[in-house]
Amino acid sequence: MPRSLAEGKAGAVADARPENLVDRFAPAALLPYLRLARADRPTGFWLLAMPCFWSVALASRSIGAEYPDPWLLLLFAIGAFVMRGAGCTYNDILDRDIDGQVARTQTRPLPSGQVTAKSATIFMLALCLIGLMVLLSFNAATIWLGLGVLPIVALYPLVKRFSHWPQAVLGLAFSWGVLVGYAAVLGRLEWAASVLYGGAVAWTIGYDTIYALQDREDDALLGLKSTALKFGRATKAWLAGLYAVAWLGITLAGLLAGAEIVFLLGMSVGGAQLFWQVATLDIDDPENCLKRFRSNFDFGAIVFAAIVLDMILASAF
Numbered sequence: 001m002p003r004s005l006a007e008g009k010a011g012a013v014a015d016a017r018p019e020n021l022v023d024r025f026a027p028a029a030l031l032p033y034l035r036l037a038r039a040d041r042p043t044g045f046w047l048l049a050m051p052c053f054w055s056v057a058l059a060s061r062s063i064g065a066e067y068p069d070p071w072l073l074l075l076f077a078i079g080a081f082v083m084r085g086a087g088c089t090y091n092d093i094l095d096r097d098i099d100g101q102v103a104r105t106q107t108r109p110l111p112s113g114q115v116t117a118k119s120a121t122i123f124m125l126a127l128c129l130i131g132l133m134v135l136l137s138f139n140a141a142t143i144w145l146g147l148g149v150l151p152i153v154a155l156y157p158l159v160k161r162f163s164h165w166p167q168a169v170l171g172l173a174f175s176w177g178v179l180v181g182y183a184a185v186l187g188r189l190e191w192a193a194s195v196l197y198g199g200a201v202a203w204t205i206g207y208d209t210i211y212a213l214q215d216r217e218d219d220a221l222l223g224l225k226s227t228a229l230k231f232g233r234a235t236k237a238w239l240a241g242l243y244a245v246a247w248l249g250i251t252l253a254g255l256l257a258g259a260e261i262v263f264l265l266g267m268s269v270g271g272a273q274l275f276w277q278v279a280t281l282d283i284d285d286p287e288n289c290l291k292r293f294r295s296n297f298d299f300g301a302i303v304f305a306a307i308v309l310d311m312i313l314a315s316a317f
Contacts, residue, residue, distance in 0.1 A: 017040075017041075020040045020041070020042075022034045022035065022039045022040040023040055026039075032109040032114035032115045033109070033115065033119075033123050035108070035109050035114075036085075036088065036089050036092060036108070036109045036110070036115055036120060036123065037084070037085030037086075037088060037089060037123075037127065038084065038085065038088045039085070043293070043294045043296070043297055044084055044088070045080055045081055045084050046297045046300060046301075047174065047204070047207065047296060047297070047300065048080045048083075048084045048174050048177065049076060049077055049080035049081075049177070050297075050300030050301070050303070050304060051174070051175050051177045051178045051181070051196075051200040051300075052076040052079075052080060052177030052178070052180065052181045053068070053073060053076065053181075053300075053304045054178065054181070054196065054200075054250070054300075054303055054304055054307060055177060055178040055179070055180070055181025055182050055185075055193065055196060056068045056069065056072050056073060056076065056181040056184065056185055057304060057307040057308055057311065058182075058192060058196065058253060058254060058257040058259070058307055059181060059182045059184075059185035059186050059190075059192075059193070059257070060185055060311065061254075061257045061258055061259055061307060061310070061311050061314075062186075062190070062192065062256075062257040062258055063185070063186070064258075064315075065311065065315075066311060066312065066315040067308060067311055067312060067315075068308065068311075069185070072181075072184055072185065075134055075137060075138075075184075076177065076180075076181065076184075078130075078134055079131055079134040079135065080177065082127045082128075082130045082131045082134070083127070083128075083131045085127045086124050086127035086128045086131060087153055087156075087173075089120050089123060089124040089127070090124055090153070090154075090157065091156070091157045092108060092109070092110045092120065093110065093117055093120050093121060093124070094157045094158070095157060096108075096110040096111050096117065097111075098222060098224070099111040100112075101218070101222060102215060102218040102219075102222070103218060104214060104215060104218070104286075135147075138180075138183075138184050139183070139184065139187050141183040141187050141188060142180055142183040142184045142187075145176075145179050145180050145183050146180050148176075149173055149176040152169060152172050152173045152176070153173050155169060156169045156170055156173055160219070160224045160225050160226060161224065161225075162225070163225055164225040164226060164227060164229060164230035165225075165227060165230075166225070166226060166227075167204070167205045167208040167209055167212065167226065167227045168201070168205055168227075170204055170205075170208050171200070171201035171202070171203075171204035171205045171208070172201060174200075174204045175197050175200035175201045175203075175204055176197075178193060178196050178197040178200050179193055179197055181193075190256075190257075191256055192253045192254075192256035192257045193253075195249050195252050195253040195256060196249065196250060196253035198245070198249045199245065199246045199247070199248065199249020199250040199251075199252075199253060200246070200249070200250070202242045202243070202245040202246040202249060203242070203243070203246035203250075203296075203299075205227065205242050206239050206242040206243050206246060206274075207293055207296040208227075208293075209226070209227045209228050209231065209235065209238070209239060209242075210228075210239070210277070210281065210289050210292050210293045211289070211290075211293045212226040212227065212228035212229075213228045213235070213283050213286070213289040214286040214289055214290060215228075216228050216229055228283075233283075235281075235283050236278055236281060236283070239277070239278050239281070240278050243274040243275075243277070243278060246274070247267065247270065247271050247274060250267065250270075250303060251264070251267045254267065254306075254307065254310075259306075259307060259310045260310055260314060261310075262306065262309050262310040262313050262314075263306045263307055263309075263310035265306070266302060266303065266305060266306020266307075266309065266310070267303070267306055269302050269306075270299050270302040270303050270306065273295070273298055273299045273302060274299060276295075277292045277295060277296075277299075280292070
């Protein structure tokens with residue numbers, strides 16, 4: 001039986017959709033842990049998974065495949081889900097005292113007391129174990145690349161304490177799936193992978209800056225740093241530049257992998273979506289910022305669809 005909205009929202013995190021399935025259907029005992037893993041806010045999962053999907057698809061395109069390997073996509077989806085959950089849990093363990101002082105994050109499971117630090121640590125390790133099992137199913141190059149991201153992930157929650165560029169570190173971590181995806185398909189990296197990685201990093205810095213706009217006042221009071229604070233009133237100009245780099249990087253990577261006209265048409269739609277984000281962004285309206293942040297799922301899906309449709313049509317003619 002679904003939980004009523006009132007019941008499901010009890011202790012719900014501020015930026016989760018009120019109708020989300022986790023709050024409505026998850027067993028009460030599991031609910032705090034699913035919230036800890038951000039399962040109630042799936043946008044982050046998609047933003048982590050999409051660069052992996054792009055990479056698998058473009059690497060497959062470069063060797064003339066008709067479509068991306070569904071098994072590889074499934075493995076990357078599972079890996080993205082559990083490792084995003086593990087990373088968010090690690091972040092919340094380190095930030096639990098800070099989160100308790102920020103209006104948007106006070107209701108998270110750790111600062112609100114729904115989960116203890118010890119239980120959260122055990123949960124994180126369990127997710128990491130699942131992620132390791134997924135990683136070990138790949139070839140040796142992919143395994144070593146997958147392990148290589150761990151220092152970046154470990155560093156990320158600390159960066160906002162001393163640098164205005166935590167979004168850049170997140171970009172390095174969240175885009176790492178590009179490199180892993182190429183290695184999973186080809187057993188090696190190519191120039192297209194490097195270019196795609198750069199584009200994905202710029203995209204991540206852009207959308208996470210939009211997300212960070214929601215916390216500017218609290219962050220400033222607590223002495224925390226972000227690109228949202230660094231860019232200030234020039235945020236939209238910075239975003240335009242970052243998204244331009246992202247679009248160019250992804251488009252060039254596609255061309256290097258052999259993608260053709262259908263991909264370029266799709267990227268023109270993706271470019272329009274990025275333009276809409278910047279043009280309609282109100283940096284002083286948290287709800288507006290959250291909607292633009294979430295809309296990056298649309299951009300990621302457009303890029304993936306463009307690559308796959310290009311592959312299918314190229315194999316048909």
